[in-house]
Amino acid sequence: MLAATSILKSPAFLALAVGLAVAGCAKKEKLPDNSGQLGLNNNNLGGANAPGSPGEFTTQIGDRVFFETDSSILTPTARSTLTRQAQWLLRYPNYPITIEGHADERGTREYNLALGARRAAATRDFLSSQGVPRNRIRTISFGKERPVAVCNDISCWSQNRRARTALTTPQG
Amino acid sequence: MGRDRTDFSSGKNVSVEYKIKGTLMFSLLQKIIISIISVIALTLSANAKIEFDITRGNVEPLPIAIMDFQGDKVAQDISAVIANNLRNSGLFKVTDKAAFIQKTLEVGGRPKFEDWRVLNVQALANGAVTSLGGGRLRVDFRLWDVFASNEVFPGERLEIEAKLWRRAAHIISDKIYEGLTGEKGYFDTRIVFVDESGPKNKRVKRLAIMDQDGANVRTLTRGSDLVLTPRFSPTRQEITYMSFEGGQPRVYLLQIETGQREVVGNFPGMTFSPRFSPNGQKIVMSLQQDGNANIYSMDLSSRNTTRLTSGAAIDTAPSYSPDGSRIVFESDRGGRQQLYVMNASGGQPNRISFGNGRYSTPVWSPRGDLIAFTKQTGGKFLIGVMKPDGSGERILAEGFHNEGPTWAPNGRVLMFFRETPGAQGGPRLYSIDLTGRNERRIKTPSFASDPAWSPLLD
Numbered sequence: 001m002l003a004a005t006s007i008l009k010s011p012a013f014l015a016l017a018v019g020l021a022v023a024g025c026a027k028k029e030k031l032p033d034n035s036g037q038l039g040l041n042n043n044n045l046g047g048a049n050a051p052g053s054p055g056e057f058t059t060q061i062g063d064r065v066f067f068e069t070d071s072s073i074l075t076p077t078a079r080s081t082l083t084r085q086a087q088w089l090l091r092y093p094n095y096p097i098t099i100e101g102h103a104d105e106r107g108t109r110e111y112n113l114a115l116g117a118r119r120a121a122a123t124r125d126f127l128s129s130q131g132v133p134r135n136r137i138r139t140i141s142f143g144k145e146r147p148v149a150v151c152n153d154i155s156c157w158s159q160n161r162r163a164r165t166a167l168t169t170p171q172g
Numbered sequence: 173m174g175r176d177r178t179d180f181s182s183g184k185n186v187s188v189e190y191k192i193k194g195t196l197m198f199s200l201l202q203k204i205i206i207s208i209i210s211v212i213a214l215t216l217s218a219n220a221k222i223e224f225d226i227t228r229g230n231v232e233p234l235p236i237a238i239m240d241f242q243g244d245k246v247a248q249d250i251s252a253v254i255a256n257n258l259r260n261s262g263l264f265k266v267t268d269k270a271a272f273i274q275k276t277l278e279v280g281g282r283p284k285f286e287d288w289r290v291l292n293v294q295a296l297a298n299g300a301v302t303s304l305g306g307g308r309l310r311v312d313f314r315l316w317d318v319f320a321s322n323e324v325f326p327g328e329r330l331e332i333e334a335k336l337w338r339r340a341a342h343i344i345s346d347k348i349y350e351g352l353t354g355e356k357g358y359f360d361t362r363i364v365f366v367d368e369s370g371p372k373n374k375r376v377k378r379l380a381i382m383d384q385d386g387a388n389v390r391t392l393t394r395g396s397d398l399v400l401t402p403r404f405s406p407t408r409q410e411i412t413y414m415s416f417e418g419g420q421p422r423v424y425l426l427q428i429e430t431g432q433r434e435v436v437g438n439f440p441g442m443t444f445s446p447r448f449s450p451n452g453q454k455i456v457m458s459l460q461q462d463g464n465a466n467i468y469s470m471d472l473s474s475r476n477t478t479r480l481t482s483g484a485a486i487d488t489a490p491s492y493s494p495d496g497s498r499i500v501f502e503s504d505r506g507g508r509q510q511l512y513v514m515n516a517s518g519g520q521p522n523r524i525s526f527g528n529g530r531y532s533t534p535v536w537s538p539r540g541d542l543i544a545f546t547k548q549t550g551g552k553f554l555i556g557v558m559k560p561d562g563s564g565e566r567i568l569a570e571g572f573h574n575e576g577p578t579w580a581p582n583g584r585v586l587m588f589f590r591e592t593p594g595a596q597g598g599p600r601l602y603s604i605d606l607t608g609r610n611e612r613r614i615k616t617p618s619f620a621s622d623p624a625w626s627p628l629l630d
Contacts, residue, residue: 070508072463105591108532108546108553108575109400109622110445110458111502111509113421114486117442118463140419141442141460145398150372152593 052092054167061088064164065123069157070107072118074126082123085165086130095167097132099123101141102164104157109143116141123163138168233265234352236295237288239277240269241313243301246337250301250311253341257359257385258348260603261585262610267293279312279327288318295324295352299344309334313344315351324351338387339629346628358580359384362626363587364402364411365601367391368619372595379413381428384580384625386615392426401445404626407452411624412436414444423457425472437470437477445488449516450496456480458488467501469516480518491535491543492516493560500524500534500543500560511545513560524562533576536560539583542606546575546588555588557606568608578625587614589621 048055057063062085065078074082089097101120103112120139128134149156238255241247258264273287279300288296299313314327328347332340339360346357367380367389379392379399392411393399398421402413409428414421423436423443437443439459446457453472458465467480467490481487485505492499493516500513506523509530514521525531529549536543540560547554553573558565573591580586584606589599598619604611614620 105573107548108489108509110488111486111504111532113400113442113444114458114460114465114488117460117465118486121463140421142398142416143400145375145377145400147373150595152595152597 054095057085057088057165057167061085063166064162066158067119067161067163069104069161070115072115072122074122078123079126082126083130086127086132089127089132089136090130093136096136096138096169097127098138098140098166098168099127100146100164100166101139102146102160102162103144104160105144105147106157107144113141113143116143119161119163123165127165231263233263234295235265235267235291235293236297236348236352237267237272237291237293239272239274239296239298241299241301241311242276242279244303246309246334247299247301250337250341250344251299253338253385254297254345254348257342257345260385260610260612261349262605263349263353267291279314283316283318285316285318285321288316293318295348297344297348303334304331307334308332309337309340311340311344313347315348338383342383342385355584356582356628358582358585358625358628360629361581362404362629363601363614363623364392364404364626365616365623366399366402366621367617368598368621369395372598379411379426380616380620382616389617392428392431401622403447403624405448405452406450406627410452412446412448412455412457414446423455425455437468437475439468439477443468445490447491449492450494456490456492456499458490467499478518480514480516481521489533493536494538494540498560500536502532502534509548511543511558511562524558524560525565526562527565535577535579537579537583538581541583544577544579544586546577555586555604557586566608568604568606569602569611574602576622578623580625581627587623587625589623591621 049059050056062081065074065081089095099120101116101118103115107115117139120141124137124139127137147160149159236258238251240251255266259266271291273291274284277283277298279298283296296316296318297313299311302310304310308331310329310331312327312329315324317324330340330343342360345359349355349357349359361384362381363384364379364381367378368375370376376395377399378395379402380389381392382389398416400414402411404411411426411428413424413426415424421442421444423446424433425436426433436446436455440461442460443457444460446455448455454469455472456467456469459468464484465486465488466482467487468477469480470477480499483505485503487501487503490499490501497516498513499516500511502509503512509532510523511525511531511534512521512523529547531545531547533546534543542557543560544555544557547556552570553575554567554570555574555577556565556567568586569588571590572593574588575591577586577588585603586606587601587603590602591597591599599621601614601616601620601623602611603614
């Protein structure tokens with residue numbers, strides 16, 4: 001995945017990787033879909049990753065969590081990411097969010113739609129338990145239809161089993 | 173076969189439970205012997221009919237000759253489409269035209285049977301195409317039993333718009349298939365599927381429709397919205413499918429000819445995995461609420477909805493039995509995907525799949541005797557069939573990723589999609605005989621998935 005190279009070099013990523021100092025899978029949690037557009041190498045406070053900006057949410061907080069095969073149970077890493085997401089979302093209450101649930105390609109189409117929905121629901125329930133109002137949260141499942149990684153091995157499939165918290169246009 | 177649950181991984185040389193009655197051309201010698209043996213056999217041979225099982229292991233395809241129909245170029249084209257259909261069925265060996273001794277035959281004439289017997293051709297078709305003006309064609313055709321020296325059925329005539337000449341060829345192919353096997357054909361049918369283009373992480377998906385043989389492809393949606401799992405109405409030129417239009421994934425109904433669309437029902441969540449009831453009056457589908465998917469049916473005239481399953485599980489991929497009395501579906505209520513059968517009105521389902529692996533996307537055969545499914549085991553995705561009580565499981569196709577079977581209307585042939593791995597990989601359509609033999613790729617303009625076979629056209 002080309003995007004991974006640029007992110008791995010970014011100061012933001014290094015800071016997070018050191019800060020988390022957890023298992024290798026934590027690295028993959030920091031790979032945003034749209035890293036190229038967000039100018040990840042620009043970590044200035046006034047830039048795309050300014051406090052309260054979508055860039056900050058994506059790169060500093062982490063906009064996605066990952067799941068085991070055929071599971072919608074939140075891992076300890078996922079819960080830690082979602083706790084940070086909830087804190088950020090409570091600090092910046094103007095963003096409605098959409099949680100996108102996804103599955104890897106190693107399942108059948110209909111089941112994966114439901115599995116993605118289950119992952120989105122588990123993510124929403126956790127954010128809600130942390131105080132994010134449910135009426136701020138919309139969920140949608142894409143099943144196996146929108147992979148971010150397209151190689152053919154376990155490392156890619158594990159990146160695709162995800163729930164992404166997408167900020168939508170701020171209100172007010 | 174009993175209640176054997178073993179996987180037959182090859183799918184070959186395995187007997188299928190039911191037999192297909194057919195007409196086989198007797199050889200002259202066979203007829204003489206039989207006529208000596210018994211009066212009953214004599215009666216049979218007078219009709220030139222015997223029972224022969226074309227589903228057993230190594231069936232020799234029946235040698236057939238398709239003479240070029242008389243007329244201008246479209247007559248040859250019709251003959252070529254007929255020959256292609258019969259060849260692709262795997263049940264016929266179409267004799268090379270270059271070997272023909274008798275080169276022409278008037279549609280009103282009789283073949284020189286001895287010229288065909290020396291080629292060991294058992295069935296012979298000929299015909300003629302006449303332009304009627306006003307953009308219409310008349311097609312006359314005849315089917316001969318070479319060794320019995322008579323017609324399999326009286327010559328037939330059909331009149332059709334000239335631009336529908338391929339349909340004429342498919343209709344005649346079905347007549348020939350039925351005349352020789354005793355089974356309804358499946359050539360005058362269409363396939364609705366999802367046309368896929370663009371890179372794997374940004375796939376554009378469009379509904380598309382084509383003839384059963386891959387001809388006449390046209391797209392039905394523009395590609396701006398993700399669309400999945402189209403299914404044919406058994407009674408009308410309608411498709412039900414799932415679309416992400418407006419960011420709200422829901423089940424839709426589409427009129428094929430007019431392009432008119434509507435949302436099916438007003439459900440408080442994602443609806444998906446739709447399929448028609450056998451009489452076309454209902455759509456059965458899954459409704460997602462929180463982490464659970466349950467199965468609902470909706471009556472298309474009254475718009476009444478009925479909840480058919482409940483509980484904290486993913487219940488999806490419902491498919492009616494052909495008599496409409498039962499529904500097979502997949503559920504992970506037992507921990508992982510397995511197949512269950514329940515009454516069409518709901519109630520306690522019975523689990524029918526017990527093999528090693530995950531079972532999904534069940535589809536009831538139009539004959540009612542089998543259920544086709546996708547099975548995941550050992551890192552592979554297989555296509556198989558089992559009886560509705562779960563016995564007699566057989567695997568027809570296996571590999572990295574095979575998914576989503578659909579039945580030809582005669583319950584004899586299945587189509588499914590096979591996905592190749594990796595960033596450049598994608599799905600393509602394949603058909604396979606119920607015996608697991610005669611696997612063929614259906615050529616499509618680009619990647620293609622989620623095929624659904626239409627009923628025989630009217």
